[in-house]
Amino acid sequence: MRRRPLGLWLAAAAGYAFLYIPLVIVVVYSFNDSRLNAEWVGFTLGWYDKLFHDDDMLVAAGNSLAIGLVASAVSTVLGTMAGVALYRHPMRLLSGLVLAPIAIPEILMGVSLLIFFVLLNFTLGLVSVALAHITFCIGFVAIVVRARLAGMDEDLIEAARDCGATPWKAFRHITLPLIMPGVIAGALMAFTLSIDDFVITFFTAGAGTVTLPLQIYSMIKIAVTPEVNAVSTLLMLLTLALIIIASRLSPSLFQTDRE
Amino acid sequence: MALLAIENVTRRFGDFTAVDGVSLAIDAGEFFTLLGPSGCGKTTLLRMIAGFLLPDAGRILLNGEDLADRPPEARPVRTVFQSYALFPHMTVEGNVAFPLQMAKTPAAQIPAKIEAALEDVRLTGFGKRYPHELSGGQKQRVAIARALVTHPTVLLLDEPLAALDAKLREDMQLELINLQKEVGITFVYVTHDQTEALALSHRIAVMNKGKVEQSGEPSKIYGFPTTRFVADFIGHCNLLSGPVATNGNGIVTVDVAGLGPVRVAAETALPTGRSATIALRPEKVRIGAAAPADSPDNHFRGTVSDLLYMGDVTVYKVDTPGGQKIEALLANSASGRTKFFEVGDAVEMSWPVAAGHFIPE
Amino acid sequence: MARPTKRWGKWLVGGPPLVYLLVFFAAPTLIMVLASFRTPGDFGGLAPLVDSAGKLDLNLDSYARFFTESVYAEIFLKSVGYALLTTLFCLTLAYPLAVLIARAGKQYRNLLLLLVILPFWSNFLIRIYAWMIILGPQAALARGVNGVLAAFGHEPVPLLFSSFAVLVCLVYVHLPFMVLPLYANLEKHDQSLLDAAQDLGANRWQRFWRITFPLSLPGVYAGAALVFIPALGIFAIPDILGGPDDSLIGNVIKQQFLETRDWPFGSVLSIVLTVAALVLAALAAWVGRRNLVTPSSVEASRA
Numbered sequence: 001m002r003r004r005p006l007g008l009w010l011a012a013a014a015g016y017a018f019l020y021i022p023l024v025i026v027v028v029y030s031f032n033d034s035r036l037n038a039e040w041v042g043f044t045l046g047w048y049d050k051l052f053h054d055d056d057m058l059v060a061a062g063n064s065l066a067i068g069l070v071a072s073a074v075s076t077v078l079g080t081m082a083g084v085a086l087y088r089h090p091m092r093l094l095s096g097l098v099l100a101p102i103a104i105p106e107i108l109m110g111v112s113l114l115i116f117f118v119l120l121n122f123t124l125g126l127v128s129v130a131l132a133h134i135t136f137c138i139g140f141v142a143i144v145v146r147a148r149l150a151g152m153d154e155d156l157i158e159a160a161r162d163c164g165a166t167p168w169k170a171f172r173h174i175t176l177p178l179i180m181p182g183v184i185a186g187a188l189m190a191f192t193l194s195i196d197d198f199v200i201t202f203f204t205a206g207a208g209t210v211t212l213p214l215q216i217y218s219m220i221k222i223a224v225t226p227e228v229n230a231v232s233t234l235l236m237l238l239t240l241a242l243i244i245i246a247s248r249l250s251p252s253l254f255q256t257d258r259e
Numbered sequence: 260m261a262l263l264a265i266e267n268v269t270r271r272f273g274d275f276t277a278v279d280g281v282s283l284a285i286d287a288g289e290f291f292t293l294l295g296p297s298g299c300g301k302t303t304l305l306r307m308i309a310g311f312l313l314p315d316a317g318r319i320l321l322n323g324e325d326l327a328d329r330p331p332e333a334r335p336v337r338t339v340f341q342s343y344a345l346f347p348h349m350t351v352e353g354n355v356a357f358p359l360q361m362a363k364t365p366a367a368q369i370p371a372k373i374e375a376a377l378e379d380v381r382l383t384g385f386g387k388r389y390p391h392e393l394s395g396g397q398k399q400r401v402a403i404a405r406a407l408v409t410h411p412t413v414l415l416l417d418e419p420l421a422a423l424d425a426k427l428r429e430d431m432q433l434e435l436i437n438l439q440k441e442v443g444i445t446f447v448y449v450t451h452d453q454t455e456a457l458a459l460s461h462r463i464a465v466m467n468k469g470k471v472e473q474s475g476e477p478s479k480i481y482g483f484p485t486t487r488f489v490a491d492f493i494g495h496c497n498l499l500s501g502p503v504a505t506n507g508n509g510i511v512t513v514d515v516a517g518l519g520p521v522r523v524a525a526e527t528a529l530p531t532g533r534s535a536t537i538a539l540r541p542e543k544v545r546i547g548a549a550a551p552a553d554s555p556d557n558h559f560r561g562t563v564s565d566l567l568y569m570g571d572v573t574v575y576k577v578d579t580p581g582g583q584k585i586e587a588l589l590a591n592s593a594s595g596r597t598k599f600f601e602v603g604d605a606v607e608m609s610w611p612v613a614a615g616h617f618i619p620e
Numbered sequence: 621m622a623r624p625t626k627r628w629g630k631w632l633v634g635g636p637p638l639v640y641l642l643v644f645f646a647a648p649t650l651i652m653v654l655a656s657f658r659t660p661g662d663f664g665g666l667a668p669l670v671d672s673a674g675k676l677d678l679n680l681d682s683y684a685r686f687f688t689e690s691v692y693a694e695i696f697l698k699s700v701g702y703a704l705l706t707t708l709f710c711l712t713l714a715y716p717l718a719v720l721i722a723r724a725g726k727q728y729r730n731l732l733l734l735l736v737i738l739p740f741w742s743n744f745l746i747r748i749y750a751w752m753i754i755l756g757p758q759a760a761l762a763r764g765v766n767g768v769l770a771a772f773g774h775e776p777v778p779l780l781f782s783s784f785a786v787l788v789c790l791v792y793v794h795l796p797f798m799v800l801p802l803y804a805n806l807e808k809h810d811q812s813l814l815d816a817a818q819d820l821g822a823n824r825w826q827r828f829w830r831i832t833f834p835l836s837l838p839g840v841y842a843g844a845a846l847v848f849i850p851a852l853g854i855f856a857i858p859d860i861l862g863g864p865d866d867s868l869i870g871n872v873i874k875q876q877f878l879e880t881r882d883w884p885f886g887s888v889l890s891i892v893l894t895v896a897a898l899v900l901a902a903l904a905a906w907v908g909r910r911n912l913v914t915p916s917s918v919e920a921s922r923a
Contacts, residue, residue, distance in 0.1 A: 005824065012716045015714070016736075019739045019792075020739065021754075022751060023746070025754060026749065029753060036758055039760070081637050085630065085638075086634075097646060098637065101641075103897075105849060105854070107854075107870050107874070108649075111873060111886060112648035112652040113644070116647065132644070135644045142637070155342050158311060158331070158344065159345075162340075163332075163337070178348060196741075199744075203877065224752070229749075232746040235742070235746065236743070236746065239742055243741045
């Protein structure tokens with residue numbers, strides 16, 4: 001074990017502090033008995049109470065959940081197929097299409113989908129948002145699945161075929177069980193990304209539909225109350241739980257470059 | 260008719276020809292080995308028999324039927340992979356059952372067949388274990404059991420013992436020989452280890468750069484190599500090269516560079532002046548301190564320059580005045596001392612005319 | 621002599637995602653490119669593609685506007701400036717973190733990495749909102765800073781709704797993206813190189829600049845690309861934390877599409893942004909590939 005310079009420790013500690021203190025403040029003030037997020041007055045669960053009686057918020061949460069489940073399910077299936085396809089038969093076109101939504105600024109996808117839906121006379125609402133979410137989630141799932149496949153022993157597929165399995169049976173009995181943790185991790189990631197998405201949802205939701213992030217946005221812009229802190233805290237807890245499960249299932253998930 | 264006929268098979272990868280017009284006939288019940296250095300094409304040939312690669316030219320026939328239209332899962336050929344390729348998420352039983360399930364064997368029959376297969380490889384009782392709980396040798400046996408459980412027509416083994424340590428490898432070699440005799444299935448074995456090939460096989464095909472240099476029984480390959488490559492690759496060999504000086508009455512004299520005229524018993528149509536090689540195995544070289552009496556044997560003088568003590572035998576490298584080095588192998592058992600000669604000793608070497616083998620190359 | 625089943629299988633597996641992405645990603649992008657050549661509709665949006673005379677209504681008006689009205693180019697350059705600053709600050713903050721994690725014992729590395737990534741997984745808006753609280757005029761930080769300023773007779777400076785707030789939040793949001801590629805690179809560094817350098821007389825600072833940093837450049841470029849490109853297109857941060865002068869290109873695009881509703885012009889701006897993003901991505905990839913054979917890495921690989 002090398003002696004590491006104190007400066008390095010301090011700088012790194014500062015980095016972690018920088019990352020977490022803002023979030024901690026949000027959580028702490030969600031229990032603050034004061035409308036202003038300025039200083040601590042007293043402990044209360046009142047804001048959470050208000051949250052659960054806020055109809056707009058509940059509708060938004062319901063929408064987010066519904067969209068999240070649909071987007072996660074569809075993008076997991078399509079993303080797994082894409083991951084398998086990219087691993088077995090690398091296709092430039094598919095590779096580019098799968099990874100581009102992740103690489104470019106989100107606003108570009110948002111506006112182009114807005115034009116797209118309007119030109120097709122497709123009403124903007126829950127469905128348009130779900131379709132948009134699936135588009136960028138496919139890439140994440142594909143990357144996770146492909147990484148999982150890369151870590152699998154190639155010989156196993158050949159051995160399965162040697163034992164008399166058709167390519168489909170080899171996939172079903174050997175590949176799929178072995179990549180399943182990656183698939184599930186990808187599904188959880190997709191769900192989290194969908195729940196949290198703001199920019200693309202902003203452009204594709206249309207006037208009447210609200211998701212949780214959109215609701216938070218309007219609350220921030222119009223009238224800030226610690227209710228925002230409360231919903232933020234709950235959302236963070238949910239995300240935390242899902243990501244921890246995902247990282248258990250696919251430990252290599254967070255150790256390599258994203259691209 | 261041969262069981263497995265490989266007719267003029269060629270396979271290229273881009274500019275590189277991995278297998279070049281290879282023809283072999285493998286008989287039923289044989290232990291046939293493809294032997295050669297890395298890159299000689301032996302594994303490529305094996306994968307073509309298994310069906311993972313298709314030949315660019317030529318045919319592979321099993322019982323007279325061209326296998327080209329059959330994908331790997333439809334061929335009665337099983338492979339034992341070098342990495343064992345055991346399915347990590349299934350137990351030993353699960354692994355061995357897999358080919359039976361793929362062949363739609365009735366579920367009631369499966370346990371008995373698994374039992375029999377595990378018995379064959381002497382792994383009875385290991386059924387519930389997972390691959391990661393097994394040692395290398397045990398994984399090897401499960402791989403073999405899985406490959407044999409559906410009684411394939413041919414079993415392909417791709418350097419299966421390469422990852423095992425020396426002692427275990429020897430034990431497994433004996434087991435493989437016995438197993439093959441018991442089940443009577445044709446084995447096609449790939450290895451780069453020539454001692455292994457000599458020990459296990461009924462017949463060997465020595466491959467180099469995509470071609471078969473020589474194929475035949477181990478003793479023929481060892482004693483009568485037909486090319487320089489085979490002579491050099493199999494065991495240790497003195498290769499004495501030079502132009503043919505005389506040729507007649509069943510004796511050829513080769514004027515070996517750096518040594519002198521060497522006589523070998525051979526019938527050849529090669530004219531004088533042409534280049535040839537005499538392959539002389541070190542154990543055929545007799546070393547003595549004194550010159551033998553007048554005899555038709557080849558004899559030369561030299562000085563011991565190096566020796567390698569190997570426990571049961573010692574290899575002596577002898578320098579001759581002309582510059583040619585000759586290797587001789589002597590067993591250490593005869594004398595009470597550990598070796599007969601020391602570095603720097605002047606010695607006389609001799610070998611009979613019939614000891615060398617003539618290679619017209 | 622490839623078997624037909626293999627090729628057919630390829631399309632079966634890759635086909636559905638390919639079709640989906642062609643429809644919902646490639647097509648919209650192409651439509652947006654087309655839209656940049658069209659005329660704005662009377663009530664916003666787009667005018668019909670084929671006008672009342674039956675002719676195809678395509679023109680370069682919106683492009684001309686971008687190149688003649690300098691304010692848009694200025695805003696674009698301002699966005700580039702913000703993105704550059706963000707990248708530099710992220711690099712400075714991320715580097716010590718990445719080094720620490722890379723040098724930590726194996727059992728701690730996953731945990732430390734997870735801790736870096738977790739904030740990324742929290743909602744984007746929450747992270748912006750958090751800075752609204754911290755920089756708020758009533759909060760401790762603002763009061764402290766302004767208190768100090770007041771002691772020197774200076775006017776109170778608003779921390780919130782300023783360029784400062786935008787920049788801080790930009791750095792905050794993008795920091796994990798710089799840490800990950802840096803860490804991935806640093807993790808592979810061979811400690812024996814540094815030992816050799818120390819043995820040859822290099823002090824800590826020299827070891828860093830002559831050995832560690834040059835070898836980490838591929839990671840730096842990867843991280844820079846992952847920060848710069850998204851930062852270029854950001855709009856939520858200036859929208860929430862910025863003052864009236866802090867509009868970036870993302871804000872203008874949003875405005876054109878949702879308020880002014882001049883879609884062709886909005887498309888032009890988006891295309892400029894896309895081209896910039898693609899050029900930078902290609903540049904990063906090219907530099908990253910080239911960098912693998914710089915002298916320092918060659919020496920390192922021979923060592």
